[in-house]
Amino acid sequence: MSGIYFTTMAVLVLAGFYLSSRRAVGVSREASAGSLHSLPVYHGLYTAALVFVPMLLVFAVGAPLLDRIANSAALAAFPSSLATDELHRGATLRDVYNLAANQYSGAPSLELQNAAETLKSTLSLGRWTIFGLGVALGLAGFALGFTSIDKQFRARNRFERFVLIVLFACATVAILTTVGIVFSVLYETIRFFFDPSLKGRPTVTDFLFGTEWNPQAALRADQGDIKTAFGFVPLLTGTLLITLIAILVAGPLGLFSAIYLSEYATPRIRAFAKPILEILAGIPTVVLGFFAALTVAPIIRGWGHHVGLDIASESALAAGVVMGMMIIPFISSLSDDVINAVPQSLRDGAYALGATKSETIRNVILPAALPGIVSAFMLAISRAIGETMIVVMAAGLAANLTFNPLDAVTTITVQIKTILVGDQEFDSAKTLAAFALGFVLFFVTLVLNVIALAIVRRYREQYD
Template sequence: MTAVYFITLACLVIAGYFIAAQRAKSLRAAPGAAFHSLPTYHGMLAAVSLFVPMVLVFAIGTPIVKHLATSSVFSFFPPEVANDPLQRGVVLRDVGNILDGRHQGEPSATLRSAATSFAHVLSTGRLIVLGAGVALGIASLLLVLSRISATFRARNLFERFVIAALVLCALVAILTTIGIVFSVVWETYRFFFDPTLKGRPTVTDFLFGTEWNPQAALRADQGDIKTAYGFIPLLTGTLLITFIAILVAGPLGLFSAIYLSEYATPRFRAWAKPILEILAGIPTVVLGFFAALTVAPLIRGWGESFGLDIASESALAAGLVMGMMIIPFISSLSDDVINAVPQSLRDGAYALGATKSETIKKVVLPAALPGIVSAFMLAISRAIGETMIVVMAAGLAANLTLNPLDAVTTITVQIKTILVGDQEFDSAKTLAAFALGFVLFFVTLVLNIIAQQIVRRYREQYD
């Protein structure tokens, strides 16, 4: 029925557009008619007048119909069944299996009657929603058609709708961000200050602890497992792998951007830049396999030839492959920013006797510095948030070390590890993931503030 509703909606919207546009054209063809808006705007306003009411009716009516159908099911059962979430879910599952023909065995008469009532209420309600949506949409269309005239400001009304839609999209993005931040902050508060949680650390122990082991003994025969929530090893591993990745991607990405924008021929640039950007589309799990099966053994073999003891999973292997992954972020964005620098700045430098390399160093790069820093920050954020490459190439060991040849782990890897599987959200172990997310958010914010200060200090402004 949902497909029927939206097919009907699409047909009515298309028909409403052409009817209104044709009506406006016929009135516009009259001698001496000077229309305020083009026929296209009249058609789009008519289409919007159909679309919005029908979507609203569907969005409001569908949950109501589903609730009424569910209520009709539990009218055949005692009240304690509807009040028990477990029994409620079992009954609804059995009703769905009966309607789909997948129920095992012979259902009871009560269950069969409940399924019949559910199907009847649901189908009737959906027909009512379809009829109400079509009626309201057509009524809105007729209202718009009756107002079509030479002085009707269809363009202004349609543009107001577009502005309202854009504002709504912006509000959804803002409210989503606020909701994410609020949920993370609330769960972090519970992690540190909820007295009912067992084994929760203090803020000082979490921020400055040097051991990370969120596991706890579930049975007496598992022995004494020391639970620790020290954040420092995870932060060190995250920054170490990110630093290695930026050492790889920074020079390669920036120098390739300079070459493509300033030195390469248009023909070479036309095929070289898309090939470079393919790196950004490779799935991270594929890069993780490459790091674990190719790069890590090469590094280990290279280290053994020099007498170095390199772990089978190392920060160096993960950092090198992660650096390869984020090269397109720096290269492509920096290339676009450098190309956006006005050619008049280059011409002025050449007129003063500067060479091409001097122009790039003294004029182009300072003018493009804000965009280049933004590209680096995007690449750093992408590296900090990467998980699969670290899991497969650097391991899960929370070692406090700055040696790139040792196995380390990162904040995002531990968040993934903690939340994998069936977890209860009333334990310190699970809530630790939210605390890690909150601190990671704060670390990223600090990095962005530092980047803004660098831009303000060194940027060049031109009139």
């Protein structure tokens, strides 16, 4: 059915384009004074858009609407008690659909047969309505576009406006997606804190300032008397600790390699080294994770052993160092680009004053490239905060409240993953805690971004 609809649509759109541009050519040849305002192709495009948009809208709105109407029509045959029982309703609906498609095994009840009939007739009526409405509107658009062809008609300007609307709609989709994500997470977070039917939910203060994280304690409803703990602080410190180690590793390495690549390296070395650095960005984090757990962690442990330190086999240090490796390419590649974008005239100006290469880089190039470098760091930090796999494999799951990089710690993302893996009920405090964590994580990165933006505004040295 939808196949026929879209074929008809394609035919109408193409016909609209072709016939309108043909007619526009014809109009332009008429004897009356003046030439065509818009090229024939714009008249064609205008008509095509007038056909395409209404037909697409009719389908996009009509199809889901029809499903709802058909479902409720089919269920009307059953007793009303069904409507309140979500699970039972779903099962019945599946039976109805199966019967309608002749895939029902066993003898259907009379009710079920009736429902299947209703479903079939509603769906077929609805589909024909959609088809009829769509084609009618498409033809109307066609007629409107076709008849308005005229020497004075500004099809080009109108089509430009149509393009503008399409572009705006695309931008809106991205924004709405962000808003949608925020609200869905926010909704579950609010449930987590304020839903009275939820057992074991913490207060906001307990969550934000609690120093103990142990959501696994109460696994089943009958263990409700076991105290669960939703103290967010150890997760935050773990996340910040690992991120800090990662930045301490990746910041200097990434920035210095960017400076080397952009200012000192010969073109041959650069052509060779830059792609290799970027390959590092393509390594799956799970691979980096076992590199951390199997290679880096034992090395660090060995060093610690020599200097008399007892280092846990899963340590924040190992995870942080490898995470630093992971984000080097973000810092080096983006910084390299912004350093290259600093105009040569600034370098010349410094050299002509007798500045050495490193003086020029320190005093002129880096300050000029600062906004870009800060955003490279911000991107890297966001990646580090959001990284899960390396921490799972190398830093463990123990929510220790510590700033000691040699201890095992855990991060927000790891706990979200741990909570949501496996079969979960969505009405337990434990599951909903993941959403609260997600929301706080989002908030933390937002704050970091705002701070970075403020830093850039304050210290930026703007060249034109």
